Amino acid sequence: MKGETGKIWTLHLAVIAALFAAQFLLPQYHATNLARIMVLAVYAMGYNIAFGYTGLLSLGHALFFAAGMYAMGLPIWQLEWLPVPALILGLVAGGVMAGAVGLLALRTAGVSFMIVTLMFAQAGYLTLLYLNTWTGGDEGFVVERAYRMIGGVDLAADTPRYLAALGLFSAGMLGCLWLVRSPFGRVMVAMRENEERSRMLGFNPFRVKLIALVISGLYAGVAGAAYGLLFGYVGATFATIQYSILPMLYVLMGGAGTVLGPFLGALAMFYLIDIASGFTDAWLFVVGAALVALILFAPKGILGTLRERGLKWLP
Amino acid sequence: MAALMEARGLHRHFGGLRAVDGVDFRLEQGEIHALIGPNGAGKTTFVSLLSGRLPVQSGSITLAGEDITRLPAHARVKKGVAYTFQITSVYPRLSVFDNVALAAQSAGARDLAPAVAAALARVNLTGLDREMAGNLSYGHQRLLEVAMGLALQPRVLILDEPTQGLAAGEIEGFKALVRSLVPQTTVLLIEHNMDVVMDLATRITVLNFGQVLATGTPAEIRANPAVQEAYLGGHDD
Amino acid sequence: MSFGPFLLLALLEGTVMAAVLALTAVGLSLVFGVMRVVNVAHGEFFMLGAVGAWFITYYLPLPPGLAWLVALIIAPLVVGAIAALADVTILKRLKYDPEATIVATIGLLYILQQAALTFYGPDARPVEPPFSLRLQFPWFGYSGYKLFVVAAAGAILLAVWLFMTRTKAGLVMRATQVDMETARAFGINVDRVYAGTFALGAALAAAAAVLIVPIQQAHYLMGHDPLLLSFIVVIIGGLGSIRGTLIAALLIGLSDGVISMFFSPTLAKIIATLLVAMVLVFRPQGLFGARA
Structure with a gap:
């Protein structure tokens, strides 16, 4: 057991170190991509906590992502808040929204849960459009560079942006690692594997799933807030169904229920689309075909398959 | 009485x-x-x-x-009030340790390892804690089920x-x-x-x-x- | 225009909407009822029907009315064949696992959308109505074709009902819906029933689209709204219940027509989506379904 713990920490710290080094080695175009991927990976990690570990297949996470993004952006845009409190508000908004949705949606399960979360997210998206005088509607709004300074550091500049994304990513990944190796992480997995059995071990399924969903919402919220802040744009696109599908795709690709899977999936999917758009504009097809192929031939994803083929210790 | x-x-x-x-x-x-x-x-x-x-x-x-x-x-x-299922209902894709640890932590055990070891010892499954529960023989799965019941104290x-x-x-x-x-x-x-x-x-x-x-x-x-x-x-x- | 005629116009628009919606939603409901599959790509079958109708009427050297009639028959057949293919190559391999099929049909949605974008293009294109007859009310004129749409949708639904209740194939479908295992034990080829049901569901969506396309134009993203509305209708009507679906389609279609006329359509959609979520949470058997 001790040896494995060492291996696990070494692997994850090595990933962080490699990502730190990458900014010096990669051309700027790829470094910026990587910053994007790291923030999206935080979103996908949150999705993975609900779907991969607890078995909650949601189609409405864009609501939590957008809640975080708008809770960060609107106070800056309308009330001239500073970025740090705005970012914290984004984090909280994701969690609160997930809690509110969970209180209702977790009364259902399976297919009903998917549709209920989808409907809530759709209502959220439409609300953003409906309140367009406040939210900027379809067009969204730009977060001005002047409002993206933290203590004199300009988050719009390449290096600080990369480091901020890496910092968030590292915190998210280590937090996730700690969570899934904690006793509560074990209970989340137990819920996924067999809810009735877990109930008869004294765990309240509703409570466990609600907590997992709120944690998942916190990840989505802070990712949405960071995405808006680092890349300077807040828009209703991020609340559409596509942004609920993307983290699911990343997680399925990288491996549901693995700590590094969401990052790996985001990386692979991002570049798959990027490369495909080099010779075709059919990126929708790439997404669709990837979804179908994964669910048909590799439902465990990259790391899930590796774990099955020998790397049993992979968390 | x-x-x-x-x-x-x-x-x-x-x-x-x-x-x-x-x-x-x-x-x-x-x-x-x-x-x-x-x-x-x-x-x-x-x-x-x-x-x-x-x-x-x-x-x-x-x-x-x-x-x-x-x-x-x-x-x-x-x-x-603990209940063990009629049809064996362990978590087949989790390790024996995790199966019993879930019960032990539900009962409020601070230190899981000794609590799990004690429960496994009572049903004579000591040493199997790293196995996947689903790979155990049927008889052992039933004993594991009982161990989970015991770990609930x-x-x-x-x-x-x-x-x-x-x-x-x-x-x-x-x-x-x-x-x-x-x-x-x-x-x-x-x-x-x-x-x-x-x-x-x-x-x-x-x-x-x-x-x-x-x-x-x-x-x-x-x-x-x-x-x-x-x-x-x-x-x- | 005063309030009375305005309301009449809203009701007429609502009836057209309800008729097309009923056709689309019954297709979704059928697939869910028989196969327990939530088909997220249903809206794309609708879109394919409309796009198919454009291709047929554009390239077929026939007078517009006749070409459209050909489209009404050919487009649903083609779309049904595509759906059957998707069933055999994808859904069947997933053993119809509910959650996996949702993910797979999301993938299918993107693939079909991309196919339409690539081969048809990003523009919205009109299809000529088969006839232009204008009915003159005392207050306003109204398209005779729209009323024809209502009649045609009603006729197709009647045909579906007769098929389900009076033919052997319909009986086999209903038997499979009640108990797939028993149906298999009685020698019913369940695989073929499923492929046929999925094809029929898609064909109904396509037929609805061919009916509506002379009013609405064909566009590769047009499947989104029918999908959402069909979901709403099927859930409020009670999952898998055809009768509930019809009642809900009438209700939603009419109220959507009326509400959109007087309020913001976005607000109407917000209310409808929240209503659906609440129905699923608190009354999962639907508003018109009997309590299980």
């Missing part, structure tokens, strides 16, 4: 079927109480009411004098058909295990194997058509003509 667990006038109907039809029942502290009856007599429905897996339609259930009739199942487990342990599918040699070990649980833990046993019942039980309750036909010591039950007619007599099970 005060009852540890008591049920009064329990009813549970499914449409026209009266699965449990006005059952009064007392479980004394420290006994091994067997619940027997023909198939469809309502045994599993009855213990589902006790454990909270099914809601009670009318009647009441108390645990050490406290009314638990409306408590959900998971809250009853926390109060000390329950006041009442409900065992639903625990010897089903066990080999003859395994049954002897199982009987010794159950005897070692009392009197700290009170055992309620649903069992088809009459040898096991007569050997283990201090008292027996016979259910038939959702009602209590008789309650008493093994000797009294054996001598009861109504029981012989309804259940023991004629065919063997």
Whole structure:
């Protein structure tokens, strides 16, 4: 057991170190991509906590992502808040929204849960459009560079942006690692594997799933807030169904229920689309075909398959 | 003597079927109480009411004098009523350690490793903690199920058909295990194997058509003509 | 225009909407009822029907009315064939696992959308109505074609009902819906029933689209709204219940027509989506379904 713990920490710290080094080695175009991927990976990690570990297949996470993004952006845009409190508000908004949705949606399960979360997210998206005088509607709004300074550091500049994304990513990944190796992480997995059995071990399924969903919402919220802040744009696109599908795709690709899977999936999917758009504009097809192929031939994803083929210790 | 667990006038109907039809029942502290009856007599429905897996339609259930009739199942487990499933229901894709650790942490164990090791030692599964539960033999999975029940440190342990599918040699070990649980833990046993019942039980309750036909010591039950007619007599099970 | 005629116009628009919606939603409901599959790509089958109708009427050297009639028959057949293919190559391999099929049909949605974008293009294109007849009310004129749409949708639904209740194939479908295992035990080829049901569901969506395309134009993203509205209708009507679906389609279609006329359509959609979520949470058997 001790040896494995060492291996696990070494692997994850090595990933962080490699990502730190990458900014010096990669051309700027790829470094910026990587910053994007790291923030999206935080979103996908949150999705993975609900779907991969607890078995909650949601189609409405864009609501939590957008809640975080708008809770960060609107106070800056309308009330001239500073970025740090705005970012914290984004984090909280994701969690609160997930809690509110969970209180209702977790009364259902399976297919009903998917549709209920989808409907809530759709209502959220439409609300953003409906309140367009406040939210900027379809067009969204730009977060001005002047409002993206933290203590004199300009988050719009390449290096600080990369480091901020890496910092968030590292915190998210280590937090996730700690969570899934904690006793509560074990209970989340137990819920996924067999809810009735877990109930008869004294765990309240509703409570466990609600907590997992709120944690998942916190990840989505802070990712949405960071995405808006680092890349300077807040828009209703991020609340559409596509942004609920993307983290699911990343997680399925990288491996549901693995700590590094969401990052790996985001990386692979991002570049798959990027490369495909080099010779075709059919990126929708790439997404669709990837979804179908994964669910048909590799439902465990990259790391899930590796774990099955020998790397049993992979968390 | 005060009852540890008591049920009064329990009813549970499914449409026209009266699965449990006005059952009064007392479980004394420290006994091994067997619940027997023909198939469809309502045994599993009855213990589902006790454990909270099914809601009670009318009647009441108390645990050490406290009314638990409306408590959900998971809250009853926390109060000390543990249920082991009739069909083996371990987590096949988790390790043996994780299976038992889930029970131990539910019971509030601070240090999981020794608690898990102790539970596994009692059912003689020491050393298997790294195995996937789904890779264990059927008999070992049943023992793991019992270990999970033990790790909950329950006041009442409900065992639903625990010897089903066990080999003859395994049954002897199982009987010794159950005897070692009392009197700290009170055992309620649903069992088809009459040898096991007569050997283990201090008292027996016979259910038939959702009602209590008789309650008493093994000797009294054996001598009861109504029981012989309804259940023991004629065919063997 | 005063309030009375205005309301009449709203009701007429609502009826057209309800008729097309009923056709689309019954297709979704059928697939869910028989196969327990939530088909997220249903809206794309609708879109394919409309796009197919454009291709047929554009390239077929026939008078517009006749070409459209050909489209009404050919487009649903083609779309049904595509759906059957998707069933056999994808859904069947997933053993119809509910959650996996949702993910797979999301993938299918993107693939079909991309196919339409690539081969048809990003523009919205009109299809000529088969006839132009204008009915003159005292207050306003109204398209006779729209009323024809209502009649045609009603006729198709009647045909579906007759098919389900009076033919052997319909009986086999209903038997499979009640109990797939028993149906298989009685020698019913369940695989073929499923492929046929999925094809029929898609064909109904396509037929609805061919009916509506002379009013609405064909566009590769047009499947989104029918999908959402069909979901709403099927859930409020009670999952898998055809009768509930019809009642809900009438209700939603009419109220959507009326509400959109007087309020913001976005607000109407917000209310409808929240209503659906609440129905699923608190009354999962639907508003018109009997309590299980």
